[in-house]
Amino acid sequence: MERLFFLIFASVAVVSALCVVLFRNPVRSALALMLCLLQVACVFVLLRSPFLAVVQVFVYVGAVMVLFLFVVMILDIRQAELEAFFPPRNRWLMYAIIPVITFEFLLVILGTSFEGFGPGAGGETKVEVIGRALFTEYLLPFEVVSVLLLVAMVGAIVMAKKRWD
Amino acid sequence: MIFGLRDVMAVIPEAIVAGAACLLLLVDFLIAKKRKIIVAALSIAAVAAAAFFSLYLVGTDVMWKKVFAGMFVVDGFSTFFKFVLYLATVLSMMLSFHYVKEEDINTGEYYTLMLFSLSGMMIAASASDLLSIYVAVELMSIPVYVLVGFLQKDARSNEAAMKYVILGAFSSGVLLYGISFIYGITGTTELSAVAGALADPSMHTPALSIAIIMLVAGFGFKIAGVPFHMWAPDAYEGAPTPITGFMSAGPKAAACAAVLRVFTEGLQPAYSRWVVIVAIVAVLSLVYGNIVAIAQKNIKRMLAYSSIGHVGYALLGLVAGGTEGASSVMYYMAVYAFMNLGAFSIIIMMRKGEQKGEMIEDYTGLAKTRGGMALLMLIFMFSLAGLPPTAGFIGKFYIFMALIHKGMVGLAVIAVLMSAVGAYFYIRIVMLMYMKDPVNPVETASSRGLYYALAIAAAGTILLGVYPGYFIKLAQMAGGSL
Amino acid sequence: MISRTVRRKDMVPITWYIALGSVLFMIGVSGVLLRKNIIIMLMGVELMLNSVNINLAAFSYYLKDLRGQVFAVFTITVAAAEVAVALGILIALVRSRGVFSADKIDTLKG
Numbered sequence: 001m002e003r004l005f006f007l008i009f010a011s012v013a014v015v016s017a018l019c020v021v022l023f024r025n026p027v028r029s030a031l032a033l034m035l036c037l038l039q040v041a042c043v044f045v046l047l048r049s050p051f052l053a054v055v056q057v058f059v060y061v062g063a064v065m066v067l068f069l070f071v072v073m074i075l076d077i078r079q080a081e082l083e084a085f086f087p088p089r090n091r092w093l094m095y096a097i098i099p100v101i102t103f104e105f106l107l108v109i110l111g112t113s114f115e116g117f118g119p120g121a122g123g124e125t126k127v128e129v130i131g132r133a134l135f136t137e138y139l140l141p142f143e144v145v146s147v148l149l150l151v152a153m154v155g156a157i158v159m160a161k162k163r164w165d
Numbered sequence: 166m167i168f169g170l171r172d173v174m175a176v177i178p179e180a181i182v183a184g185a186a187c188l189l190l191l192v193d194f195l196i197a198k199k200r201k202i203i204v205a206a207l208s209i210a211a212v213a214a215a216a217f218f219s220l221y222l223v224g225t226d227v228m229w230k231k232v233f234a235g236m237f238v239v240d241g242f243s244t245f246f247k248f249v250l251y252l253a254t255v256l257s258m259m260l261s262f263h264y265v266k267e268e269d270i271n272t273g274e275y276y277t278l279m280l281f282s283l284s285g286m287m288i289a290a291s292a293s294d295l296l297s298i299y300v301a302v303e304l305m306s307i308p309v310y311v312l313v314g315f316l317q318k319d320a321r322s323n324e325a326a327m328k329y330v331i332l333g334a335f336s337s338g339v340l341l342y343g344i345s346f347i348y349g350i351t352g353t354t355e356l357s358a359v360a361g362a363l364a365d366p367s368m369h370t371p372a373l374s375i376a377i378i379m380l381v382a383g384f385g386f387k388i389a390g391v392p393f394h395m396w397a398p399d400a401y402e403g404a405p406t407p408i409t410g411f412m413s414a415g416p417k418a419a420a421c422a423a424v425l426r427v428f429t430e431g432l433q434p435a436y437s438r439w440v441v442i443v444a445i446v447a448v449l450s451l452v453y454g455n456i457v458a459i460a461q462k463n464i465k466r467m468l469a470y471s472s473i474g475h476v477g478y479a480l481l482g483l484v485a486g487g488t489e490g491a492s493s494v495m496y497y498m499a500v501y502a503f504m505n506l507g508a509f510s511i512i513i514m515m516r517k518g519e520q521k522g523e524m525i526e527d528y529t530g531l532a533k534t535r536g537g538m539a540l541l542m543l544i545f546m547f548s549l550a551g552l553p554p555t556a557g558f559i560g561k562f563y564i565f566m567a568l569i570h571k572g573m574v575g576l577a578v579i580a581v582l583m584s585a586v587g588a589y590f591y592i593r594i595v596m597l598m599y600m601k602d603p604v605n606p607v608e609t610a611s612s613r614g615l616y617y618a619l620a621i622a623a624a625g626t627i628l629l630g631v632y633p634g635y636f637i638k639l640a641q642m643a644g645g646s647l
Numbered sequence: 648m649i650s651r652t653v654r655r656k657d658m659v660p661i662t663w664y665i666a667l668g669s670v671l672f673m674i675g676v677s678g679v680l681l682r683k684n685i686i687i688m689l690m691g692v693e694l695m696l697n698s699v700n701i702n703l704a705a706f707s708y709y710l711k712d713l714r715g716q717v718f719a720v721f722t723i724t725v726a727a728a729e730v731a732v733a734l735g736i737l738i739a740l741v742r743s744r745g746v747f748s749a750d751k752i753d754t755l756k757g
Binding site: 296299300303307310311314317318319320323324326327330331333334335337338339341342344345346348349352353354 | 665668672676679685688695696698702703706714717722732733735736737739740742743744
Binding site: 082105108109111112136137138139140141144145147148150151152154155158159162 | 168176183187190233234236237272274277278281284285288296297300301303304307308310311314315317324326327328331370371372374375
């Protein structure tokens with residue numbers, strides 16, 4: 001059963017991820033991304049990480065995606081473009097390279113035994129355990145990230161605020 | 166797990182900088198727009214206080230021991246880098262006094278964001294776990310994304326910030342992918358434990374190679390090594406000039422510190438796996454940076470390519486490895502901070518009123534009209550080119566020696582050849598200043614901050630070139646701790 | 648209850664998860680490198696970070712180690728902060744150009 005569920009989630013995730021990068025309209029891409037992120041949240045459940053799944057839904061699907069859609073739709077900047085990082089004349093190179101690299105990755109990964117990795121079944125991790133870890137072992141990165149969030153807030157305001165006429 | 170006084174003591178300098186930045190966000194509201202220089206002065210005071218505490222920690226038993234569950238360490242290596250970072254930040258702030266008024270971006274956030282970035286850089290220099298390195302590098306980069314786009318009126322600045330933030334986030338993704346593999350292979354992210362796990366040769370699977378390639382690519386983006394450099398020329402050209410100087414001296418040095426620590430501490434047992442990849446990136450950076458710089462007309466863009474070339478030298482130090490290699494990179498980063506910020510302060514001096522002063526031809530005949538300025542520019546250009554008796558020469562020489570001692574003569578020869586190519590475009594500017602007659606009258610800015618910054622940069626460039634002994638010894642002592 | 652004893656035969660091998668991660672990662676990479684639309688580039692970055700989180704969670708589960716999960720929490724947080732700043736910059740960019748149609752943004756070249 002678990003394998004079946006994984007295959008369902010994974011295939012939907014891959015198809016919707018492809019939709020994200022292939023759709024012309026960014027609003028559709030955003031919706032496809034939302035679907036993809038929900039599938040990833042389901043994968044987290046399979047990995048017995050319910051806390052991560054919940055955070056994924058709250059932060060990504062809830063906050064980040066709403067921010068995306070908000071900016072895209074309210075400001076109508078769905079067509080804002082930048083020069084592509086790979087100029088169109090070298091495009092064919094990337095079209096050739098990316099599948100090859102993906103294939104190589106898969107080859108290496110499926111060929112690696114990841115020895116010493118017993119089949120998990122360690123049971124799900126309680127939120128309490130994660131909370132305790134965040135405030136003890138991971139206190140320093142936790143504080144750094146809290147400063148980082150403040151910086152991001154200040155930065156977003158500085159950038160989005162109109163300082164001149 | 167309970168934290169003691171030692172853990173708190175170890176992060177006092179970082180806490181001072183981050184705390185001061187938070188406070189200054191509030192203080193900023195009380196200060197009129199004309200007097201924002203007060204925020205700058207307070208920021209510099211905070212950096213000075215942090216520097217004082219860093220110095221104080223050197224003698225205490227806080228040093229050398231990992232704190233915060235292996236996340237952070239105060240050692241000679243990190244302390245040396247922190248002083249380079251303090252210097253880069255203070256000099257960039259001094260360069261900004263005049264510039265922010267000229268460009269009408271005179272806000273308090275400008276300085277507080279620099280402080281936040283500094284706190285991230287300091288943690289990146291001290292972090293000894295891939296997790297703390299990652300969050301520190303992010304804390305260092307995000308304020309810089311905003312600072313690059315600070316010239317709201319200038320479309321170039323906004324576009325540069327956009328490219329920088331996209332590629333910055335992209336590189337974080339690549340870096341994280343590598344980190345996730347390191348975690349999967351070794352079961353930990355703490356660098357010395359990673360090294361312990363990798364000591365077992367059965368760990369050296371193809372998956373480890375993927376991890377290493379991803380780490381090199383991710384860090385390569387952060388330090389702008391070829392072929393991961395494409396954001397650098399645009400970001401350097403579009404950013405406010407003091408921020409360009411700041412980016413090339415501060416975050417780059419901090420990222421180099423993180424790279425050194427990850428590769429020489431964490432991945433040392435896999436040296437034979439990463440050394441070739443790093444050497445390729447180093448050589449490509451040297452060749453590409455020095456050759457493409459020749460064709461540039463904009464001096465900020467030229468210095469961007471030159472900084473790509475300088476990353477090549479720094480990576481060669483990493484390739485050489487050992488205490489000598491590490492300390493040669495450290496010395497080079499200190500030298501680079503002085504000479505590069507010196508060159509940028511001259512560029513900022515040329516920015517006045519309508520005159521942008523960003524084109525190389527603007528410097529034609531400068532010696533006739535502004536003799537002192539031209540002389541200082543000559544010193545910085547000679548140093549960047551690596552000519553004796555300036556600091557740039559000693560820095561390069563030390564890296565070449567480290568390479569030769571390791572028997573990597575071929576790499577040393579390429580590096581010498583490329584610095585000869587590089588000398589061409591630095592000396593071209595000197596020729597323009599001294600051999601030609603001025604075309605247009607130049608105006609120059611006068612600001613006390615600029616003069617102090619110039620004096621410090623010039624003094625450092627000459628001092629580190631003429632009396633390198635003491636500083637090299639410092640770098641060796643500090644590098645030995647890695 | 649989500650967790651119950653699973654028969655070994657039915658376990659999903661860890662390589663499957665990592666393979667899913669690598670496919671999503673490469674899709675994200677191609678989105679950033681090949682598309683011109685800024686919003687879609689940013690979404691490509693989100694895909695990459697999600698694939699990293701799958702890796703971290705999978706390793707965490709199979710190693711019976713908490714570190715990977717905690718790392719993933721940090722990744723999500725930092726990614727959210729990055730997106731906020733990136734969208735702020737996008738707003739400033741659009742405003743400075745007055746781009747509301749399909750204008751190309753390329754003053755920086757060389």
